[in-house]
Amino acid sequence: MNGTVRLDLDHYLEVLVRKPGAFPGSTTLEQARSAGRFTPVHDAWWDQARKTHGERDGTRALIEVLLLGRHLPHEHVVAGLAAALRAGAMTAAAVALEARKAAQAETEPAPAAGQLVPGKPSATVTSLHEWRLAHLPADTRPLPSVTPL
Numbered sequence: 001m002n003g004t005v006r007l008d009l010d011h012y013l014e015v016l017v018r019k020p021g022a023f024p025g026s027t028t029l030e031q032a033r034s035a036g037r038f039t040p041v042h043d044a045w046w047d048q049a050r051k052t053h054g055e056r057d058g059t060r061a062l063i064e065v066l067l068l069g070r071h072l073p074h075e076h077v078v079a080g081l082a083a084a085l086r087a088g089a090m091t092a093a094a095v096a097l098e099a100r101k102a103a104q105a106e107t108e109p110a111p112a113a114g115q116l117v118p119g120k121p122s123a124t125v126t127s128l129h130e131w132r133l134a135h136l137p138a139d140t141r142p143l144p145s146v147t148p149l
Helices: 009-018 027-034 040-053 055-070 074-087 092-107 128-134
Strands: none
Touching: 009 027, 009 055, 040 055, 040 074, 055 074, 055 092, 074 092
């Protein structure tokens, strides 16, 4: 170990948020990967985020996710990434929500056997837009017409 320098990815996150282009080839990223702190789940979510938001904004979203590690345990952030990835939710806010749900699941008692439906996921992520559309009242206005009055 003499002569080797270990860089902590967390120490560079504020700079990387402003300069996300420096992140993909960074030494800190490679060291985080080799240490197991940057998992294949991180990579999969990052790939989808870049496809969804573009290279710069997708990378910036990942860096925001990495900042969550300052407030949440690593395993909860990884669980949040996995849940958000399954739901197609490529935002740091979705990952934070799912990570907090994972943390909460550890502290709450397990539900009674009758409360879970076998073969069905216990929770799903619903976008606010989908929820609003599902809860709109029926439109009772007459359809528009092109007939002259």
